[in-house]
Amino acid sequence: PQFFAHVPPYGGDPILSLMEAFQADPRARKVSLGIGLYFDDEGRLPVMAAVRQAEAALAAQRGPRPYLPIEGLAEYRAGVQRVLFGAGHEAVASRRIATLQTLGGSGALKVGADFLHQYFPQSAIWVSDPTWENHLALFEGAGLRVHSYPYYDLATRGLRFEAMLETLRGLPARSIVLLHASCHNPTGVDLSHEQWRALIPVLAERALIPFVDIAYQGLGDGLEEDAFAVRALADAGLPCFVANSFSKNFSLYGERVGALSVVCAHEAAAETVLGQLQATVRRNYSTPPTHGARIVATVLQSPALFEAWRDELAAMRQRIQAMRQQLHAGLDERLQGRQPIGHFLSQRGMFSYTGLSAAQVDWLRHEQGIYLVRSGRMCISGLSTRNVGYVAQAMAHVLA
Numbered sequence: 001p002q003f004f005a006h007v008p009p010y011g012g013d014p015i016l017s018l019m020e021a022f023q024a025d026p027r028a029r030k031v032s033l034g035i036g037l038y039f040d041d042e043g044r045l046p047v048m049a050a051v052r053q054a055e056a057a058l059a060a061q062r063g064p065r066p067y068l069p070i071e072g073l074a075e076y077r078a079g080v081q082r083v084l085f086g087a088g089h090e091a092v093a094s095r096r097i098a099t100l101q102t103l104g105g106s107g108a109l110k111v112g113a114d115f116l117h118q119y120f121p122q123s124a125i126w127v128s129d130p131t132w133e134n135h136l137a138l139f140e141g142a143g144l145r146v147h148s149y150p151y152y153d154l155a156t157r158g159l160r161f162e163a164m165l166e167t168l169r170g171l172p173a174r175s176i177v178l179l180h181a182s183c184h185n186p187t188g189v190d191l192s193h194e195q196w197r198a199l200i201p202v203l204a205e206r207a208l209i210p211f212v213d214i215a216y217q218g219l220g221d222g223l224e225e226d227a228f229a230v231r232a233l234a235d236a237g238l239p240c241f242v243a244n245s246f247s248k249n250f251s252l253y254g255e256r257v258g259a260l261s262v263v264c265a266h267e268a269a270a271e272t273v274l275g276q277l278q279a280t281v282r283r284n285y286s287t288p289p290t291h292g293a294r295i296v297a298t299v300l301q302s303p304a305l306f307e308a309w310r311d312e313l314a315a316m317r318q319r320i321q322a323m324r325q326q327l328h329a330g331l332d333e334r335l336q337g338r339q340p341i342g343h344f345l346s347q348r349g350m351f352s353y354t355g356l357s358a359a360q361v362d363w364l365r366h367e368q369g370i371y372l373v374r375s376g377r378m379c380i381s382g383l384s385t386r387n388v389g390y391v392a393q394a395m396a397h398v399l400a
C-alpha cells in the first residue's frame with residue numbers, strides 16, 4: 001500500500017470537470033457553453049452525411065486490418081496536404097512537405113514537440129497569452145521551455161498586435177513560435193490577412209520557427225480562408241510545422257484523426273524529416289490507428305463526398321455565425337450601448353472570450369444553470385435557437 005504514496009492525485013482537467021458538473025445539474029434550463037465541441041441546433045454532436053457514407057462503403061469492404069505504415073495511410077496524408085495547402089500548391093507539387101498521420105491534433109503537437117526538443121535543443125517555444133491550456137502541458141511534457149508572447153487585449157477585446165510583433169522581434173534565432181491559424185482557442189481573436197503579411201517577414205528575418213496549430217479549419221470564415229496563414233507561410237519559403245485536427249470539422253473526436261506536416265526547403269529535406277518523425281512515432285505508439293483515417297481519406301478522395309462534407313461544414317459555420325448574431329442582438333436590445341459587445345461578432349470560430357469575470361461566470365452557473373469556463377470563454381456552438389434568448393437575457397443581467 002505504501003508503494004505509490006509519493007504519487008500525487010491528478011487535479012483533473014477543469015473543462016472536463018465542468019462538463020461533468022453540467023451533466024449532474026438537474027435544472028431543465030441548463031445550458032452547456034464550456035467544452036469545445038460543435039453541437040447542432042438540437043444540442044447533439046452531428047454525424048456528418050459524408051462520414052456516414054464513407055463508413056458504409058468501408059464496412060462493405062470488410063477487409064483485413066494490417067498495421068498501417070508508421071507515417072500513416074498514404075491516401076490520408078495526401079488528402080491532408082490538399083486540404084491544408086490547396087491541391088495545386090507548389091510545396092505539395094514539389095514534395096517538400098513531410099506529412100505524418102497522428103492521434104488527433106494533440107498527437108501532432110506532441111510528435112512535433114518531441115522532434116523539436118531532440119533536434120533544436122536550444123530552442124524554447126513561445127505561445128500566445130492566453131492559449132489552449134493543454135499546449136502548456138503538452139510542450140512542457142515534451143521537455144520544451146514554454147514562454148508566452150502578448151496576444152489578447154482585455155481592454156479592446158481584440159489583439160495586441162504591435163506588442164506581439166515587438167516580443168517576436170526580440171527572440172533568439174530558432175525560437176519556436178506557436179501560432180493559431182484561425183479560430184483562436186480560447187479567445188476567438190484572429191490575425192487579419194494583413195497582420196499575417198506583416199508577421200511573416202518578422203519570422204523570416206529573426207529566423208524563427210513557426211508551429212501552426214489548425215484545429216478548426218472551416219469553422220471560421222471557410223476551408224480556404226482559415227488556411228490562409230498555413231499557405232502564406234509555405235509561400236514565403238519558411239520552414240514550418242503544421243498540426244491539424246479533423247476532430248471538429250469532421251465531428252470525429254474519438255477517432256483521433258490529425259496530422260503533422262513539416263514544410264521543408266526541398267524534397268530531400270522532407271524525406272529526412274519524415275524519417276525522424278517516423279522514428280519518434282515508432283518508439284512511442286509504433287503505428288497509428290486505421291478507422292478514422294480511412295473515413296477521412298475516403299471523403300477527401302471522392303469529389304462527391306468531398307462536396308457533401310464541405311457543404312455540411314459550411315452549414316455548421318453558418319450556424320455558429322447566426323448564433324453570434326442572435327446573441328449580439330439579444331444583448332444589444334437589453335444593454336443599449338452600456339457595455340462593449342462588438343467582439344461577439346468580430347471574433348471567429350467556436351469560441352468567444354466574453355469579457356465576463358470569474359465571479360460573473362460563477363453567478364451564471366449557480367443562478368441560471370449556464371456553464372462557461374471561468375476564464376470567460378464561451379463555446380458559441382452550445383447556443384441554439386432555443387436557448388440563445390435565455391442566455392442573452394442572463395448575460396445582459398450580469399453585465400448591466
Ligand code: PMP
Pocket residue numbers: 036103104105106107132185213215245246247256257258
Ligand atoms: N489545438 C487546439 C487549439 C484545440 O482547441 C484542440 C482541441 N481542443 C486541439 C489542438 C487538439 O485536437 P484533438 O482533439 O484533435 O487532439
